[in-house]
Amino acid sequence: MRTAFLALLRRDIYLSVRQEGGSGVALGFLLVVVSLLPFGVGPDLGLLRQLAPGLLWTALLLATLLTLDRLFISDYEDGLLELFMTASLPLELAVVAKAFSHWLTTTLPLAFAAPLFGIVLNLESIAVLPLIATMLIGGLTLSFVGTIGAALTLTLRRGGLLTAILILPFYIPVLIFGILSIDAALVGPLSFGVPFMILVSMALCAMSLTPFAAAAALRSALE
Amino acid sequence: MVFLRLTNPNLFLRFVDLFFPWLAAAAGLCLCGGLYFSFMSPPDYQQGELVRIIYVHVPMAWLSMGCYFLIAVSALGTLVWRHPLADVSIRAAAPVGAVFTALTLVTGSIWALPTWGVPWVWDARLTSVLILFFLYLGLIALSHAIEDLRRSGRAVAILALVGLINLPIIKFSVNWWSTLHQPASLIRSGGPSLHPDMLRPLLMMALGFSLVFVLLYLMRMRNEILYRRVTSLRQMQARLQASPGTLPDVFGEVL
Numbered sequence: 001m002r003t004a005f006l007a008l009l010r011r012d013i014y015l016s017v018r019q020e021g022g023s024g025v026a027l028g029f030l031l032v033v034v035s036l037l038p039f040g041v042g043p044d045l046g047l048l049r050q051l052a053p054g055l056l057w058t059a060l061l062l063a064t065l066l067t068l069d070r071l072f073i074s075d076y077e078d079g080l081l082e083l084f085m086t087a088s089l090p091l092e093l094a095v096v097a098k099a100f101s102h103w104l105t106t107t108l109p110l111a112f113a114a115p116l117f118g119i120v121l122n123l124e125s126i127a128v129l130p131l132i133a134t135m136l137i138g139g140l141t142l143s144f145v146g147t148i149g150a151a152l153t154l155t156l157r158r159g160g161l162l163t164a165i166l167i168l169p170f171y172i173p174v175l176i177f178g179i180l181s182i183d184a185a186l187v188g189p190l191s192f193g194v195p196f197m198i199l200v201s202m203a204l205c206a207m208s209l210t211p212f213a214a215a216a217a218l219r220s221a222l223e
Numbered sequence: 224m225v226f227l228r229l230t231n232p233n234l235f236l237r238f239v240d241l242f243f244p245w246l247a248a249a250a251g252l253c254l255c256g257g258l259y260f261s262f263m264s265p266p267d268y269q270q271g272e273l274v275r276i277i278y279v280h281v282p283m284a285w286l287s288m289g290c291y292f293l294i295a296v297s298a299l300g301t302l303v304w305r306h307p308l309a310d311v312s313i314r315a316a317a318p319v320g321a322v323f324t325a326l327t328l329v330t331g332s333i334w335a336l337p338t339w340g341v342p343w344v345w346d347a348r349l350t351s352v353l354i355l356f357f358l359y360l361g362l363i364a365l366s367h368a369i370e371d372l373r374r375s376g377r378a379v380a381i382l383a384l385v386g387l388i389n390l391p392i393i394k395f396s397v398n399w400w401s402t403l404h405q406p407a408s409l410i411r412s413g414g415p416s417l418h419p420d421m422l423r424p425l426l427m428m429a430l431g432f433s434l435v436f437v438l439l440y441l442m443r444m445r446n447e448i449l450y451r452r453v454t455s456l457r458q459m460q461a462r463l464q465a466s467p468g469t470l471p472d473v474f475g476e477v478l
Contacts, residue, residue, distance in 0.1 A: 156368050
């Protein structure tokens with residue numbers, strides 16, 4: 001079971017790194033957002049410094065939404081998902097592998113690239129570590145909750161927008177506590193740990209509960 | 224266990240036809256009485272006449288959450304017992320719940336503009352109700368997107384159960400975070416903090432709006448059942464025309 005899990009994880013990571021449209025899309029998206037914003041709100045450095053963490057977080061959220069639909073779709077089209085149903089690896093664990101590889105190829109590069117892009121947004125240097133930490137932890141929730149949306153809209157021809165609508169309500173709290181943590185680290189009065197722990201607990205709940213919902217959705221889609 | 228027998232669609236339709244006029248009359252009576260007492264109740268010592276919007280806003284807010292609870296229970300019915308009426312129930316309740324949630328937000332904004340000075344603030348209670356509204360929209364969108372009825376029923380039920388996590392967040396948002404929105408004044412330790420003169424119209428309006436909700440819900444359920452029957456009859460007719468003489472065994476496939 002462990003070898004199957006690791007093999008699936010490795011395969012998904014290879015696929016998204018070597019294929020066009022994997023983690024490159026997420027990074028390119030971040031580049032587009034970051035380079036457009038200063039023209040949208042004006043080049044005022046003080047304003048950009050205030051907006052920077054929220055903007056980078058929103059970009060992570062949108063990049064996750066953009067890449068969600070490729071979670072299951074290619075496996076569905078070539079029939080691999082039906083093999084998963086009969087494999088010794090439980091479908092729930094296959095979902096965990098999918099979500100984890102999505103996190104590794106989307107959130108991980110974005111979280112470490114975000115401070116670099118933050119330089120042109122005049123991001124404060126004390127915000128860098130909180131930004132990376134909240135993105136890494138919050139991104140786990142985003143990827144795991146995202147599997148539910150991707151699974152529910154699997155068989156639809158144009159499920160991309162619908163996935164975004166279904167998943168949006170669950171992403172809002174993650175964004176709220178991600179930004180709250182960074183704000184707490186920057187200006188207080190709360191200590192960074194308080195909202196960050198809530199972010200961590202959301203990630204833990206998502207990791208332990210969402211695979212069951214996503215697997216149930218996959219089963220009903222493949223029935 | 225009389226209610227268990229209502230899970231038979233035929234009995235359910237007869238029940239709706241029988242009780243519909245009585246429910247409608249009771250709803251009208253409650254709303255008229257509630258409106259009368261709403262305008263007879265004394266104005267608030269701080270908010271003056273503005274306080275009267277509570278008699279619409281609070282029942283709407285209760286019902287928007289109650290409706291989601293109803294959907295979640297129906298979702299269990301779909302996933303655990305695979306009962307077709309449970310699926311019909313989700314489909315019937317979701318748009319009604321969405322409208323009640325929208326009305327909660329709108330009446331809240333109308334109330335907030337003169338009292339808080341702004342129509343909208345991003346505090347915990349308001350944000351979580353907005354999220355509830357988005358959840359309703361997601362349920363409606365998903366139920367329309369998947370054509371196969373049984374599969375869409377399952378998908379919607381899964382989404383409904385996942386969204387249930389929002390209900391306790393809405394309820395306790397005013398206690399967990401310090402917000403602009405006032406905390407609960409009715410169901411709390413130490414009894415309601417509302418004066419009886421204001422409590423009476425509020426409860427009457429709440430009962431009236433609940434009855435309106437039940438009416439809309441039952442009407443939509445009846446429509447959905449009839450619609451499904453018409454659809455399956457049409458499909459049967461088409462199959463008979465395609466290959467005459469063979470009576471397909473799909474009658475009542477969905478309901």
